[in-house]
Amino acid sequence: MKIVIPGISGGVGQKLALHLLGNGHDVVGIDVRPWADAPKEISVHRVDIRKRAAEDVFRRVRPEAVVHMATVTSLMMRGEERHRINLGGTRAVFEHCRTYGAKHCIFVGRHTFYGAAADSPLFHTEDEPPMALSTFPELADLVAADLFAATALWRFPELVTTVLRACYTLGPTGHGTLATYLRGRTVPSLLGFDPLFQFMHEDDVVTSIALALERRIRGIFNVAGPPPVPFSVIVRETGRKRLPLPQFLIDRTLGRWGLPRLPRGALSHVKYPVVVDASAFRKATGFRHLYDEVKTLAAFRSAFPPPISHDA
Amino acid sequence: MADRVERLQIPFSAYGTDPYGVSKRHLIRIFTAARFFYRHYFSVETHGLVNVPPRGRAMLVGNHSGGIAIDAAMVYASMFFEMDPPRLAQGMAEKFINKFPFASLWSSKVGHFTGLPEHAERLLEEDRLLMVFPEGARGTAKLFRERHSLVDFGTGFLRLALKTKTPIIPFGFLGGGDALPTVSNAYKLGKRLGVPYIPIVPYWPPVPLPVKLEIHYGAPMVFEGTGSEDDEVIQGYVDEVKASIKRLIHHGLCLRRGEPTASVHFGDEDRDIR
Numbered sequence: 001m002k003i004v005i006p007g008i009s010g011g012v013g014q015k016l017a018l019h020l021l022g023n024g025h026d027v028v029g030i031d032v033r034p035w036a037d038a039p040k041e042i043s044v045h046r047v048d049i050r051k052r053a054a055e056d057v058f059r060r061v062r063p064e065a066v067v068h069m070a071t072v073t074s075l076m077m078r079g080e081e082r083h084r085i086n087l088g089g090t091r092a093v094f095e096h097c098r099t100y101g102a103k104h105c106i107f108v109g110r111h112t113f114y115g116a117a118a119d120s121p122l123f124h125t126e127d128e129p130p131m132a133l134s135t136f137p138e139l140a141d142l143v144a145a146d147l148f149a150a151t152a153l154w155r156f157p158e159l160v161t162t163v164l165r166a167c168y169t170l171g172p173t174g175h176g177t178l179a180t181y182l183r184g185r186t187v188p189s190l191l192g193f194d195p196l197f198q199f200m201h202e203d204d205v206v207t208s209i210a211l212a213l214e215r216r217i218r219g220i221f222n223v224a225g226p227p228p229v230p231f232s233v234i235v236r237e238t239g240r241k242r243l244p245l246p247q248f249l250i251d252r253t254l255g256r257w258g259l260p261r262l263p264r265g266a267l268s269h270v271k272y273p274v275v276v277d278a279s280a281f282r283k284a285t286g287f288r289h290l291y292d293e294v295k296t297l298a299a300f301r302s303a304f305p306p307p308i309s310h311d312a
Numbered sequence: 313m314a315d316r317v318e319r320l321q322i323p324f325s326a327y328g329t330d331p332y333g334v335s336k337r338h339l340i341r342i343f344t345a346a347r348f349f350y351r352h353y354f355s356v357e358t359h360g361l362v363n364v365p366p367r368g369r370a371m372l373v374g375n376h377s378g379g380i381a382i383d384a385a386m387v388y389a390s391m392f393f394e395m396d397p398p399r400l401a402q403g404m405a406e407k408f409i410n411k412f413p414f415a416s417l418w419s420s421k422v423g424h425f426t427g428l429p430e431h432a433e434r435l436l437e438e439d440r441l442l443m444v445f446p447e448g449a450r451g452t453a454k455l456f457r458e459r460h461s462l463v464d465f466g467t468g469f470l471r472l473a474l475k476t477k478t479p480i481i482p483f484g485f486l487g488g489g490d491a492l493p494t495v496s497n498a499y500k501l502g503k504r505l506g507v508p509y510i511p512i513v514p515y516w517p518p519v520p521l522p523v524k525l526e527i528h529y530g531a532p533m534v535f536e537g538t539g540s541e542d543d544e545v546i547q548g549y550v551d552e553v554k555a556s557i558k559r560l561i562h563h564g565l566c567l568r569r570g571e572p573t574a575s576v577h578f579g580d581e582d583r584d585i586r
Contacts, residue, residue, distance in 0.1 A: 118410035121430035122332060192413020194421070196333045227331035230421075237327075246413075272410070273333070294326050 007069030011175025136265030171202035200225030201291035378488025459489020475539030484560030
């Protein structure tokens with residue numbers, strides 16, 4: 001099967017490409033970022049998904065399936081440009097899928113779509129609305145991209161559309177929001193709160209996307225691996241030190257003294273849990289995670305041991 | 313204590329937490345503290361335990377008694393200390409609790425989640441034991457003179473019981489109003505602090521008094537239906553549960569006064585356990 005992967009140079013994108021190549025598929029990538037050591041069988045086109053050159057790739061390749069991972073999730077990039085990439089890029093991908101006859105398009109979204117709030121339920125199901133819009137406005141473009149992809153389900157009935165809302169990725173490549181938050185030796189948290197966090201090993205994320213491709217499932221699906229664990233356990237098991245700070249202090253210290261810089265809305269994610277019910281995906285694909293919570297945390301810790309303290 | 317926590321029928325992970333975040337470590341701590349209050353401070357008497365199923369889904373439904381959640385804490389303790397194997401009665405907490413530091417952390421780690429239908433349904437589907445006070449915050453706001461009365465019940469619990477085919481175990485709780493004799497409620501102050509109200513008691517410090525508390529568990533009530541019945545039908549069922557709780561309270565009061573009572577069915581092998 002010919003598969004185009006916009007956003008191939010990301011951590012999961014590369015692993016997915018190699019996995020699909022290993023399974024005998026023809027893989028073509030689109031990304032503005034380089035993939036230096038990409039195997040020669042995978043051609044990576046360094047173009048912006050919104051530009052004409054990206055459409056040329058679709059025209060030449062005529063993919064049967066597309067895995068759209070070309071969204072900007074980093075909170076470091078803000079503003080209009082991020083919105084343009086996430087929304088304009090998603091629109092372009094679906095248009096090209098229709099124009100050039102792709103049969104299946106997978107949009108890889110995030111479970112943070114559901115938002116974290118004091119009164120939100122544990123284990124969100126796919127039919128819930130995106131509360132992230134009010135609790136974490138900085139995610140608005142990602143939520144909008146997810147909703148746009150979801151509209152393809154009824155607007156383009158000839159195209160099988162899969163919207164995956166995957167939980168945090170953790171593993172030896174260290175890619176992803178949670179991995180970035182855990183990068184330092186000291187991890188800030190909110191005093192008096194210890195929310196559940198859901199994460200899955202990056203290899204399991206790859207397996208889940210590959211299964212969605214293989215089974216050609218239509219619809220919106222939450223994707224998760226092992227059961228969630230409290231944030232304090234993640235910090236402890238990855239060898240980090242938790243720094244619980246009261247709300248007023250954390251507002252003033254983030255981004256200073258080596259602590260990560262985060263928008264205000266992100267704090268709700270270290271205050272309240274966002275946990276998804278992934279039973280529909282498991283039922284549709286037969287997906288079973290290979291890495292439990294212990295193995296996943298150990299894999300991250302072994303790849304990223306806690307930085308050595310200067311006063312040690 | 314650790315041994316009883318181990319015997320709870322809950323799927324704890326390698327880290328000692330269940331998929332909802334209930335933590336073994338926190339359970340041991342909370343039950344260690346609860347044991348003193350349950351056994352000594354309030355000397356709780358529990359009746360009709362035979363009515364509570366030792367495993368499988370069930371809903372403990374009872375009256376609020378006392379301005380704060382002493383009732384919930386003691387029902388929670390009775391299920392842990394008196395049942396064999398012990399059961400974790402999971403409460404449906406008021407939404408405001410999650411906003412407060414530490415309260416949020418402790419309530420979820422010891423098994424009490426925000427009172428959302430999604431939580432209750434999911435827990436029942438997993439054959440857990442739920443503890444429900446259908447009077448809600450209005451129930452805890454009862455004044456001393458109203459301590460043995462019942463206010464209006466919500467109907468959500470009944471629809472949920474029908475939908476999930478869960479037996480309802482009614483219980484009557486006695487003594488909470490004597491432990492914390494509320495003479496008034498400060499609603500404006502409560503609103504400022506982010507809670508429904510602050511109970512006012514006529515002494516200082518405003519801590520619960522060491523009075524004897526009683527819990528009377530009644531025979532299971534099973535209703536037929538799907539949960540989508542008309543309001544009138546549901547209200548009829550709710551009234552039945554309410555009447556049953558009222559009888560349990562009356563039964564408890566009669567026992568206290570040494571008066572004869574024969575109106576309550578406690579199951580075939582009624583036992584009074586202390």
